[in-house]
Amino acid sequence: MPHSQHPIEILRFNTCGSVDDGKSTLIGRLLYDSKSIMEDQMEALERSADITGGGQINLANLTDGLRAEREQGITIDVAYRYFATPRRKFIVADTPGHVQYTRNMVTGASTANLSVVLVDARQGVIEQTRRHTFIAAMLGIPHLVIAVNKMDLVDWSEDRFWEIRDAIEAFLPKLDVFKDVKFIPISALNGDNVVDPSKHTPWFEGPTLLRHLETVHIASDWNLSAFRFPVQWVNRPNDPTNHDLHDFRGLSGQIAGGIVKVGQKIFVLPSGLKSTVKQIWTYDGPVQEAFCPQSVTLVLEHDLDISRGDMIVGIENLPGMTADLYARVGWMNPRALVAGKKFLLKHGTQTVQAIVNSLESKVNIHTFDSEPLPTEIAMNEIGEIRVRTAKPLVFDGYGTNRLTGSFILIEQGTNATVAAGMLLPPSELVKPEYTDFAI
Amino acid sequence: MSSYHLDHLQFLETEAIHIMREVAAEFERRALLFSGGKDSICLLRLAEKAFRPSDIPMPFLNVETGHEFPELIEFRDRRAKQLGAKLIVRTVEEAFKKGIAHPTPGQISRNQLQIPVLLGAIEEFRFDCCIGGARRDEEKARAKERFFSFRDSFGQWDPKNQRPEIWNLYNARLNPGENMRVFPLSNWTEMDVWEYIKREKLEVPNIYFSHERECFRRGGQWLPVPPAHNDNGKPDPYDGARPKPTEKFSKLIVRVRTIADMISTGMIESRADSVDDIIAEIAAARVTERGTRADDKASEAAMEDRKKAGYF
Ligand SMILES: Nc1nc2c(ncn2[C@@H]2O[C@H](COP(=O)(O)OP(=O)(O)OP(=O)(O)O)[C@@H](O)[C@H]2O)c(=O)[nH]1
Numbered sequence: 001m002p003h004s005q006h007p008i009e010i011l012r013f014n015t016c017g018s019v020d021d022g023k024s025t026l027i028g029r030l031l032y033d034s035k036s037i038m039e040d041q042m043e044a045l046e047r048s049a050d051i052t053g054g055g056q057i058n059l060a061n062l063t064d065g066l067r068a069e070r071e072q073g074i075t076i077d078v079a080y081r082y083f084a085t086p087r088r089k090f091i092v093a094d095t096p097g098h099v100q101y102t103r104n105m106v107t108g109a110s111t112a113n114l115s116v117v118l119v120d121a122r123q124g125v126i127e128q129t130r131r132h133t134f135i136a137a138m139l140g141i142p143h144l145v146i147a148v149n150k151m152d153l154v155d156w157s158e159d160r161f162w163e164i165r166d167a168i169e170a171f172l173p174k175l176d177v178f179k180d181v182k183f184i185p186i187s188a189l190n191g192d193n194v195v196d197p198s199k200h201t202p203w204f205e206g207p208t209l210l211r212h213l214e215t216v217h218i219a220s221d222w223n224l225s226a227f228r229f230p231v232q233w234v235n236r237p238n239d240p241t242n243h244d245l246h247d248f249r250g251l252s253g254q255i256a257g258g259i260v261k262v263g264q265k266i267f268v269l270p271s272g273l274k275s276t277v278k279q280i281w282t283y284d285g286p287v288q289e290a291f292c293p294q295s296v297t298l299v300l301e302h303d304l305d306i307s308r309g310d311m312i313v314g315i316e317n318l319p320g321m322t323a324d325l326y327a328r329v330g331w332m333n334p335r336a337l338v339a340g341k342k343f344l345l346k347h348g349t350q351t352v353q354a355i356v357n358s359l360e361s362k363v364n365i366h367t368f369d370s371e372p373l374p375t376e377i378a379m380n381e382i383g384e385i386r387v388r389t390a391k392p393l394v395f396d397g398y399g400t401n402r403l404t405g406s407f408i409l410i411e412q413g414t415n416a417t418v419a420a421g422m423l424l425p426p427s428e429l430v431k432p433e434y435t436d437f438a439i
Numbered sequence: 440m441s442s443y444h445l446d447h448l449q450f451l452e453t454e455a456i457h458i459m460r461e462v463a464a465e466f467e468r469r470a471l472l473f474s475g476g477k478d479s480i481c482l483l484r485l486a487e488k489a490f491r492p493s494d495i496p497m498p499f500l501n502v503e504t505g506h507e508f509p510e511l512i513e514f515r516d517r518r519a520k521q522l523g524a525k526l527i528v529r530t531v532e533e534a535f536k537k538g539i540a541h542p543t544p545g546q547i548s549r550n551q552l553q554i555p556v557l558l559g560a561i562e563e564f565r566f567d568c569c570i571g572g573a574r575r576d577e578e579k580a581r582a583k584e585r586f587f588s589f590r591d592s593f594g595q596w597d598p599k600n601q602r603p604e605i606w607n608l609y610n611a612r613l614n615p616g617e618n619m620r621v622f623p624l625s626n627w628t629e630m631d632v633w634e635y636i637k638r639e640k641l642e643v644p645n646i647y648f649s650h651e652r653e654c655f656r657r658g659g660q661w662l663p664v665p666p667a668h669n670d671n672g673k674p675d676p677y678d679g680a681r682p683k684p685t686e687k688f689s690k691l692i693v694r695v696r697t698i699a700d701m702i703s704t705g706m707i708e709s710r711a712d713s714v715d716d717i718i719a720e721i722a723a724a725r726v727t728e729r730g731t732r733a734d735d736k737a738s739e740a741a742m743e744d745r746k747k748a749g750y751f
Contacts, residue, residue, distance in 0.1 A: 010447045038727045067743055068599060076599055079582045079707045082628045091626055096546050102604040107585075112604040224443055237493040245492050251488070254457040254607075258441065292441045294455040295489070308464050331572045332464040332603055346608050349464070408608045415612035420605045 002250060008084075011218060014108045015134070016127035017118030022149045024075055024187035026118065027094050027288055028061075030210060033195035035140035036083035050344045077109035087214040097128060102135075103332035104379040106420055109136060113218050114143035116209070120184075122431065125167045131380075133168070133367050137175035138328065138382065138422065140402055143216055144181045147209060152187040156200040161185045174368045177399075180216070184209055223293045223401040227258030227266070227314030230348035230404070231306055235297050250297035251306060256348065256403035257396070258314060260298070261289040269394040269430060270321055271312045275300040293403075311351030311394040311404075313430075319404065320426020323392045326360075328384050331378070333418040335378040337385070342350055343418065345389055347407040351388040354409070360384040387421075397425030448635055452485065453624035457503045457607060458586055459489040459570065462495050463612035463622050466568035470527070473499035475515035476631055476698045477643055478572030478624055483522065484508035484639050486621060496529055498525040500569065502556045504549035505532050506700035509666070513643040529560045547679040548702045554748050558594040561618060566613075568619045576628045577697075577728065586625050592616035595748065629728050630721055637714045647696045648712045655682035660705035661693060677701075 015023040031037050045061055067161060068076060075096040083090050093108030107425040109115060115136040118127050136144060146168055154160045165183045172181060184193055186209060192198030195210045207215070235250035260266075264277045269355035280287045290296045299310065308359035331337050337356065345354035362374040377383040379387075392417050398405030409432070445453065447601045462469055471486060473479045498733045499519050503512075519526035531549045533556075540555040561569065575582045585601055602610055605617070611619060636643060636668035653664040665677035675681075680702045682688050691747045693706035694717075 008447050010450055038725055040726045077583050077601060079579065080626070081582065082576045084469075084628075084630070104601075107603045107605055111607075156736075220568070232457070233464045233490075235490070237492050239492075248492055250492075252460055254460075256451060265727045281492075283491050293450075293453050294445070340719070345612065351462075402606065406602075406606050406608065408605055408610060410610055410612055415610065415614065417602045417605070417610045420603070 006170045008089055009218065010089045010091060011114060011213060011216070012091040013114040013116060013213065014078075014105075015116045015118060015148075016095045016105055016109065016114045016132040017097055018108060018120070018123075018126055019097040020111045021097060021118035021120045021128075022188040023059075023097060023118055024094055025058075025196065026116070026147065026186070026209075027081055027092055027148065028058075029191050029194045031081065032082055032190055033297070034083055034210060039071075039403075042313075044198045045325050048390050058175050076265040078103045080108075085210070085214055091214065099128065099131070099377050099380055102131070102330075105132065106135060106139070106330055106332070109139055109141060112136075112139075112141050112419065114145065114148050114213070114216065115141045116145045116207045118147050118149045118167075119164055119186075121148050121160055121164065124243075124245070125249050127365060129168070130171065130368070133171075134175065134363070134365065134382070135330065135369065137177045138330070140177060140399060142177075142179040142424075143218070144178045145209065145212065146181065146183045147188075148183065149183045149188050151192065151200070152190055154194060156185070156198075158203045161204075165437070171368060180207065181217075182212055184212070201218040206323045223257040223396075223403075224292060225258055226317035226319070226323060226400065226401070227260050227264075227290075227312075228256040228319065228396070228404050229253050229260065229298065229312040230256055231308055232309045232349045233314065234307060248299070251312065252295070252297045253295075254295045255290060255292040255351065257292050257401045258317075259289055260296075260314070264287075265315050265319075266300070266312050267315060267430075268306055269313060269319070270392050271305070271310070273302075273304050273306075274326040276303060277301075309348075313394070315432065318430040318432065319394050319396050320428060321392050321430045322426065322428070323389045324391060325387045325389065325395075326384065326424045327387060327407070327421045328382065328398075328424065329409070329419045329421045330382050331377045331379055334379050337383075337419070338376050342412070344412060345387065345393075345407050345409055345421075347395065348392050348404060349395070350391075352393075354387050355389050357386045357388055360386060384404065393423075394430075395426065398422035400425065444687065448638060451624075451627055451631055452488070452635070454607075454626065455485045456607070458621060458623040459486055460538055461609055461611065462568055462570055465609075466619070468564065468566050469568040469570065469586045470500040470564070470566045471495070471497050471570045472501065472572065473515065473519065473526070474501055474572075474698070475511040475518065475644055477636065477647065478574065478627075478642055479628070480518075480643055481624060481632055481635055481639075482570065482572050483518065483661045484635075484641055487522070488744065495524055497570070498527050498564075500529070500560060500564075500566075502553045502560065503528055503530040504530075504553060504702075505530060506665070506680070506702045507646075507694075508663075508698065508704075510644050510645055510646050510699055511698060514542060514642075518642075526563070527560065527644065529556050531561075534559060536666060546678075548700075550699065550703055551717075554594075559639040566618060568615055568621055570623065571668055573622045574624045574629075576625050576743060584622060586622055587611060588612075588620040588622065590618050590620060591647070594618070596620075596621045597743050598743065623727060630718070631636045633714060633718050633721060637718065643714075644698075646695050646698070647717065648690050649709050651690060652693050652706065654691050654706055654721060657682075661691060661708070663704070664688075664703050665701050726742040 079094045081092045095105040095108035186193045232253035237245040239245040281297040361370040396404045405423045407421040539559045585604045654661040668675040
């Protein structure tokens with residue numbers, strides 16, 4: 001452990017917005033101005049500037065890591081970049097702006113604490129601004145930054161900045177999930193208000209983007225209130241030569257919610273079996289308690305029939321448990337989703353057969369209103385569906401717990417990941433009595 | 440009193456352990472690529488943390504070019520033994536004999552040739568998943584890599600058509616012949632790796648620490664002088680990788696920052712002889728670790744091209 005100094009926190013953020021709003025340039029600028037670009041990377045940039053850029057270096061080439069991206073000047077897939085300042089470490093996902101690559105944007109955003117949505121000051125709020133803001137909200141990303149970029153091209157107009165801000169604030173209440181939203185006028189190309197304050201915006205009192213990223217309060221994203229432990233791998237050393245290990249039967253996994261303590265009573269779901277936590281085993285020695293998202297191995301008092309896909313929960317704050325699910329999905333396949341289709345559904349450590357029974361509604365990205373009973377949900381659209389699974393899922397609403405409230409759909413045959421699913425809160429919770437008959 | 444808060448290394452650790460266990464649960468025939476280098480050393484500790492007290496449920500696999508640093512081989516073998524793991528080694532030399540790889544005329548580096556050898560081993564043992572120690576911060580094509588990186592039945596990576604990877608729900612489904620490369624250290628930086636080595640008190644091969652070595656200057660780098668060739672009738676495996684009379688030659692205090700084989704690893708002049716020194720050196724470094732690798736300098740898309748063909 002680093003002793004005296006404060007433990008360093010990681011902030012994960014993604015940049016999104018429409019094509020050419022300047023996402024890659026912005027990340028290049030952050031890295032460049034925070035002195036995170038190394039000399040050999042700089043040389044490579046200069047080499048390609050001489051070849052293709054007429055001598056002008058292109059900061060976007062720092063993250064556009066694929067040949068096709070550099071050739072077309074667009075971002076196709078997420079690029080991850082890492083940098084640190086004395087205050088924080090950052091994991092940045094540069095996500096593509098094209099509607100066509102929305103699934104890659106969802107990939108990069110799904111694990112973020114904060115989203116930076118870029119808006120081109122000349123264009124103002126366009127469909128992709130709305131789509132990406134909506135997706136950030138849907139994914140439950142707590143912090144939002146709207147970076148109004150290319151301010152140099154609108155003469156640093158304060159009026160223009162406010163116009164855009166008003167347009168976005170007009171629809172934010174419909175989303176209503178962000179803990180905080182910050183608007184910052186920038187020029188990614190020239191670096192104004194990215195790392196260093198701009199002399200062109202005397203009217204702007206807020207922090208620069210980097211200052212905000214360094215200081216925004218990221219209260220734990222993890223749910224610490226209800227214990228959830230999806231059993232990932234049964235740990236049986238089966239070592240006849242070692243007496244201690246001969247009977248060792250551990251349940252390995254990553255805590256997906258709450259805190260577990262030695263001596264605590266637990267339920268195993270869906271079976272409803274009861275037991276007590278006898279030991280919390282880790283490689284570094286047994287511990288008295290462990291919390292989300294630590295990876296541990298639990299040893300229970302009783303030798304129960306438990307396998308991968310089962311969920312161990314605390315006896316308070318019980319989850320939902322049903323095979324009839326209601327969820328919001330982001331569809332990511334060129335073949336549209338229609339009712340009646342079967343998929344594999346992966347939720348936590350369990351993969352089950354599932355059928356989409358009905359399409360309940362679809363979001364209109366222009367108005368954010370729901371349109372009832374669509375006939376299909378096309379690629380990059382968002383809708384609400386009813387799904388039935390072959391086995392009940394033990395789950396929480398996505399808003400309560402991102403780990404136990406999320407799933408993906410996998411198409412059989414092609415094995416493509418076709419949807420990101422977010423479960424709505426259960427209408428009914430597991431009843432403690434349920435578990436009584438099963439002791 | 441616990442504050443229920445993970446620092447950055449603990450966070451990266453739990454993320455990687457979760458991934459390792461997913462591999463153990465979702466695949467049948469998995470392997471862990473272990474070279475003896477610093478990243479794979481971290482992988483081994485993570486595997487211990489993921490699977491103990493059970494055995495690590497997969498063999499270790501290493502592809503040798505034949506130009507390895509002897510120190511690395513010694514370390515690799517010793518570590519595998521200590522952990523009670525099965526170590527599978529496949530070599531470029533054998534692949535020549537079997538005809539699954541062919542020497543490239545005029546090319547001394549066998550870096551590219553590791554590709555058919557690796558794919559050959561995957562086929563031989565029918566591995567459906569290989570865990571590797573690659574990190575996204577190493578190189579910009581790697582920055583595009585998923586944790587679970589799908590390879591078609593030719594071992595190819597299709598970067599323009601990767602599976603979405605959302606939350607921590609990894610799609611591990613494969614059809615016969617296809618396989619997965621899994622990179623638990625994706626989110627680790629070079630600094631994180633050394634901080635983890637320090638925290639976990641992990642042993643690393645001594646070539647990472649400064650030592651005296653005969654080096655020669657080629658392509659803007661200090662390359663190690665290969666071991667002497669005891670003329671046993673066989674051709675010199677380092678033919679072409681020895682200093683020419685015109686090349687500058689000197690005894691230097693050096694260490695390696697990233698290890699390929701002796702032909703593609705540039706030595707850096709350094710006096711860092713402890714993990715703490717190395718951490719201080721990286722914090723002040725002005726070039727990336729891959730800046731010392733000849734294999735990456737070939738072109739801007741050198742790594743992307745090798746990865747598409749089936750490289751690690
Ligand atoms: N004048 C001006 N031009 C900018 C600014 N930021 C970016 N640009 C230019 O806008 C163009 C697009 O920038 P990129 O960073 O490639 O855009 P992107 O958002 O990453 O695009 P995709 O990745 O394809 O979605 C480039 O030519 C940049 O130089 C800015 O602040 N001012």
